[in-house]
Amino acid sequence: MIRSFRALLIRDLKLAARVGGSGMMGLIFFLTIVTLMPFALGPDLNLLSRIGPAILWIAALLATLIGLDRLFQADQEDGSLDLLRLAPVPMEVVVLAKVAAHWLVTGLPLAIAAPFLGLLVALTPDAMLAMVVTLLVGTPALTFIGAIGAALTASLRRGGLILAILVLPFMIPTLIFGVSAANAALGGTVPFATPFLILVALSLIAAVVGTVGAAAALRSGES
Secondary structure, three states, X not given: OHHHHHHHHHHHHHHHHHHOOHHHHHHXXXXXXXXXXXXXXOOOHHHHHHHHHHHHHHHHHHHHHOXXXXXXXXXXXXXXXXXXXXXXOOHHHHHHHHHHHHHHHOHHHHHHHHHHHHHHHOOOHHHHHHHHHHHHHHHHHHHHHHHHHHXXXXXXXXXXXXXXXXXXXXXXXXXXXXXXXXXXXXOOOOOOHHHHHHHHHHHHHHHHHHHHHHHHHHHHOOO
């Protein structure tokens, strides 16, 4: 089972490197939103530094949605998903491998780029470090939640909008505690560990629920 997971993970990473698209588009979208916000809000550095974590988290959430509709749809269209259903590998392992590959291509670059984009919203070094940590911990939750919507809309040709409508409400708690943890690192009445541990718990819960739910949705689409 571990070998199957590794093979599927490497396959999806190679396909992402060969085809490209979602990872780079997500990063460009992330950059665009964070770049436009200072122009919209004006040159008030104090204001930008206060709402900077919220800007970065909202941009990361929206950037994560890019390419999620193709998570299972491409395999559905070329018949690979049917072969994976017939393979002696649990569908949960398939989902876990594909979600992990998608996060490595989209979520991880967003977390790495956060300190550089934090300069645009006047974040301090401590705040930049907090953004990296919270995005590394929180973006997997966004991807696993999105995987359920991607599995439900895999058979739809234009399921991107439906996917966003389905999963965005369930991503709000991750957004709230991600921003809370980043703001707590800047000081305040709430210690950093409290929202951060809740964010970790949300990611762990999303990993279990997202894997099982997406696998069940893909099995139901077999008929």
